[in-house]
Amino acid sequence: MKTSLSTQDNTTRAPTAAVILIGNELLSGRTQDINLQYIANKLATHGITLRETRIIPDDEAVVVEAVNVLRNANDYVFTTGGIGPTHDDITADCISSAFGVALPIHPVAEQLLLAFFQERDIEPNEDRMRMARIPEGGKLIDNPISAAPGFNIGNVFVLAGVPRIMQAMFDSILPSLRKGPVIQSVSVTCNLGEGTLAAPLRELQARYPMLDLGSYPGKFDGAPRVMLVARGTDIDAMSQIEEELKKLVASLGGDIEQPA
Amino acid sequence: MKTSLSTQDNTTRAPTAAVILIGNELLSGRTQDINLQYIANKLATHGITLRETRIIPDDEAVVVEAVNVLRNANDYVFTTGGIGPTHDDITADCISSAFGVALPIHPVAEQLLLAFFQERDIEPNEDRMRMARIPEGGKLIDNPISAAPGFNIGNVFVLAGVPRIMQAMFDSILPSLRKGPVIQSVSVTCNLGEGTLAAPLRELQARYPMLDLGSYPGKFDGAPRVMLVARGTDIDAMSQIEEELKKLVASLGGDIEQPA
DSSP states (O other), X not given: OXXXXXXXXXXXXXXXEEEEEEOHHHHSSSOOOXXXXXXXXXXXXXXXXXXXXXXXXXXXXXXXHHHHHHHHXXXXXXXXXXXXXXXXXXXXXXXXXXXXXXXXXXXXXXXXXXXXXXXXXXXXXXXXXXXXXXXXXXXXXXXXXXOOOEEEETTEEEEOSSHHHHHHHHHHHGGGSXXXXXXXXXXXXXXXXXXXXXXXXXXXXXXXXXXXXXXXEEEETTEEEEEEEEEESOHHHHHHHHHHHHHHHHHTTOOEEOOO | OXXXXXXXXXXXXXXXXXXXXXXXXXXXXXXXXXXXXXXXXXXXXXXXXXXXXXXXXSOXXXXXXXXXXXXXXXXXXXXXXXXXXXXXXXXXXXXXXXXXXXXXXXXXXXXXXXXXXXXXXXXXOHHHHGGGBOOTTOEEEOOTTTOOOEEEETTEEEEOSXXXXXXXXXXXXXXXXXXXXXXXXXXXXXSSOHHHHHHHHHHHHHHOTTSEEEEEEEEETTEEEEEEEEEESOXXXXXXXXXXXXXXXXXXXXXXXXXX
């Protein structure tokens, strides 16, 4: 089992990704981010390994540094936030700096914005039209909600920060990304303590190196429980480890909780 | 106003911090982190500037690198997660590697755990007692809920991942941190578009460089609104900019929403 998976890894290595969440409001505690979990779930179900996320302020030097470090280390980088019309929306400027390219008005983006504003009797002032500036060589990412596009340059995808716009943009680029073997998970929730499970879990992880086995303490209907989760791409191994986890819990005198 | 604040900045520079959220479950989409917002809010109200957050997997090389980069760049680093008894709990090992020190059993941590387990008739097996391993020179951080302590070494504070334990640990170390001038905020929510507000906001930000002015589009009772937020330590400037923001909204024909 392990040998065949290793072979598969060598020939079709799963693509890797990093996410950069940009915005002072995420570091001040004002805003609870919900974009990461959306992106993380979609990447997992499409076999793309999310290796790191950085949450950084609206600070050009910091954004440029993070974009350059992470785009060199990963197959894909996704940024959220900072593409609106106001003075703190600096993501397009940062990306053009990071890639060393100009930031001209993109004629298609300009047309999209002008049409959107005209339909709604909104003045296409200078600040609104800043949203048509796209780093040279960038391809537009459609914004079906408020027209101002995201964009893709190199392996970097620049998305909105507003969750429903970000989600629409992300869904529209997903088909264009290279996929890896789908990462699936099985879980067994039980009423044993992590300390009781630790030694057999360590032994199980050693026997299933192709899977990522984790244990997560939490509450289940108000009572303390531990959820054992195995993640990976090897369906046969997943199904075997699920049976082993159930037997393990039973052998230690624990009960398995059924998902609600 | 600006001159006096600059002087203050030079003599009592606000301390800076970084947060490292450790755990595969945060990058797989399984778990929505809520620890960052708790820490971010408390840091802000105590005048400590949170400059960056990284979310990274249970991978020793990655954790060691992040800890070393961020502890050298900031006054404080807070980590969450990875201090339980199971094989994926590697944070103490990573911190001892990052600092180049041993990871012995800490006698006080050992006593705390033994007492906790004895009281509850829990077997103090080898995995549970791993939680008493503390990097040499580390000081314990009390865990009033499940005994297994966090620890502080150098400028790094290692906290649990379970939110209520993390919160208790964070609250217990907060009094020992150096504080900066308290960062406060004022906000004005209105029914104008960001594109309408952008030019006057840019001008306001230029006149109030000591404040951080942001605009955040969102829904307010289901209708699209923009919240204008000014953050900073200069109370007089905050109160002035709040008045200016209200006048600005009125002058542009907008309505101000009262907080619910």
